[in-house]
Amino acid sequence: MQTVSKDLKISGSGSAGGGLFDSVEISGSGKINGDIESQSFKSSGASKVYGRLITKVLKVSGSTCFKNDIEAKRAEASGSLSVDGHMQCRFLKASGYMGIGQYLVAEAIDVQGRLKVGAYCSAETFKSRGSFDIHGLLNADRVEVRLYHRCYAQEIGGGTIEVKRGRKGFGLGKFIHSLLNKELSAELIEGDEIYLENTIAKTVRGNHVHIGQGCQIDCVEYRSDIQVTGNGQVKKSEKL
Amino acid sequence: MEEDLITKKELLQLTNISYGQLYRWKRKKLIPEEWFIRKATFTGQETFFPRDKILGRIDKIKNMKAGLSLDEIADQMSAHPIDINLSPKEALEQNIVSKTASRVFNEQYLQVKSLSFPDLLTIYMVDKALQTGTLSIEESQLISQTMKAYYPLLNGRNAELVMLRKYGMTSCLLQVLPGEIFIEQSTTIVVRLNVATYTEQLKIKLSELRRTSNANRE
Numbered sequence: 001m002q003t004v005s006k007d008l009k010i011s012g013s014g015s016a017g018g019g020l021f022d023s024v025e026i027s028g029s030g031k032i033n034g035d036i037e038s039q040s041f042k043s044s045g046a047s048k049v050y051g052r053l054i055t056k057v058l059k060v061s062g063s064t065c066f067k068n069d070i071e072a073k074r075a076e077a078s079g080s081l082s083v084d085g086h087m088q089c090r091f092l093k094a095s096g097y098m099g100i101g102q103y104l105v106a107e108a109i110d111v112q113g114r115l116k117v118g119a120y121c122s123a124e125t126f127k128s129r130g131s132f133d134i135h136g137l138l139n140a141d142r143v144e145v146r147l148y149h150r151c152y153a154q155e156i157g158g159g160t161i162e163v164k165r166g167r168k169g170f171g172l173g174k175f176i177h178s179l180l181n182k183e184l185s186a187e188l189i190e191g192d193e194i195y196l197e198n199t200i201a202k203t204v205r206g207n208h209v210h211i212g213q214g215c216q217i218d219c220v221e222y223r224s225d226i227q228v229t230g231n232g233q234v235k236k237s238e239k240l
Numbered sequence: 241m242e243e244d245l246i247t248k249k250e251l252l253q254l255t256n257i258s259y260g261q262l263y264r265w266k267r268k269k270l271i272p273e274e275w276f277i278r279k280a281t282f283t284g285q286e287t288f289f290p291r292d293k294i295l296g297r298i299d300k301i302k303n304m305k306a307g308l309s310l311d312e313i314a315d316q317m318s319a320h321p322i323d324i325n326l327s328p329k330e331a332l333e334q335n336i337v338s339k340t341a342s343r344v345f346n347e348q349y350l351q352v353k354s355l356s357f358p359d360l361l362t363i364y365m366v367d368k369a370l371q372t373g374t375l376s377i378e379e380s381q382l383i384s385q386t387m388k389a390y391y392p393l394l395n396g397r398n399a400e401l402v403m404l405r406k407y408g409m410t411s412c413l414l415q416v417l418p419g420e421i422f423i424e425q426s427t428t429i430v431v432r433l434n435v436a437t438y439t440e441q442l443k444i445k446l447s448e449l450r451r452t453s454n455a456n457r458e
Contacts, residue, residue, distance in 0.1 A: 122267045140267075141260060141264060157266075158260060159258070160260075191259050191263075202285075
């Protein structure tokens with residue numbers, strides 16, 4: 001591919017067709033109607049992209065809406081980001097709200113705030129502080145969840161899975177924190193090392209399984225050992 | 241046709257791999273999605289696998305793991321074409337395709353100078369189809385026509401090439417998998433070729449070729 005140095009800048013209100021760019025910067029309200037390929041894509045304010053986006057760096061703040069798929073190396077989102085298609089990237093850092101219509105694939109996912117994924121979500125490391133809603137399999141080598149609100153994944157599978165309650169805040173934060181429903185629910189959780197708190201699941205299968213405070217598990221199947229602490233409840237457990 | 245299935249539990253015990261490994265291989269697409277068969281049992285949802293396929297695959301991954309990274313193995317096993325160009329002469333000499341099959345291809349597409357992966361795959365599949373002895377050389381041209389036209393549209397999805405015959409008339413179709421076809425009774429299936437299977441076989445052949453040519457250079 002030939003190298004072109006073309007920049008696209010929209011400030012105020014404007015729209016563009018798409019194409020091949022070095023950098024894309026949108027502030028204010030921008031609209032991009034076609035596919036776009038760039039080195040960096042930055043948007044603040046409200047923007048809408050109707051085509052596919054392929055970029056090295058993606059930075060969005062404010063409210064950005066992608067009607068198609070995203071492919072990025074490094075993605076950082078704050079505010080509200082919604083993607084109707086799927087998203088594929090290496091590093092994803094998000095805070096605020098992020099909603100993806102189809103699947104999400106990345107190497108490292110670090111989310112603070114709310115994440116919603118319409119299909120499966122897979123990564124090498126998945127970190128969440130806040131809440132998520134994954135309507136498929138959450139598949140990661142390392143899953144690290146700090147619960148601050150309600151979390152749901154149809155299934156969770158991987159190497160190490162750790163679900164802990166989030167820290168309490170101070171003053172008013174502490175009060176609000178105590179009102180929120182902080183639990184993770186899943187149909188099935190499978191992994192080698194599993195540590196759970198405040199989790200409601202039908203089946204948990206693993207090598208070393210630790211069921212902690214606030215858990216309600218229907219069935220645990222383990223290979224090496226199981227440990228139940230606090231007021232964790234396990235209806236049935238079976239050593240394989 | 242009921243396939244012999246194996247539960248995930250049994251599989252892990254039998255092959256001595258961990259949940260972490262299985263999920264990692266699934267992430268890297270070393271194990272195709274369609275092999276994860278979900279069924280409700282009295283103990284809740286269970287995942288089953290086609291026994292022979294999955295055991296063979298895990299054996300293969302374990303063997304390949306010694307020399308290759310997971311990404312390299314994934315490349316080998318994916319349905320995506322690899323970047324390669326061989327001259328028809330090379331392809332013949334290295335026994336990647338047979339004389340008959342490449343003649344079929346050459347007659348249709350004149351003397352092509354270099355064969356890309358899709359071309360090689362097409363010739364390879366024509367070859368395999370001819371080896372079954374159920375179709376004529378003229379009929380095998382339908383395979384290369386179908387592949388040439390529709391393989392690019394697959395985009396990494398698996399498919400099956402099906403050849404049908406009724407009253408001596410032959411036709412060919414490419415069906416994206418997983419899926420089923422139901423055929424009216426007086427029509428016979430001449431040959432069915434799974435694209436992923438041959439993609440994998442061809443990739444193994446090509447990687448052997450690359451290794452030997454690298455060794456020769458050194």
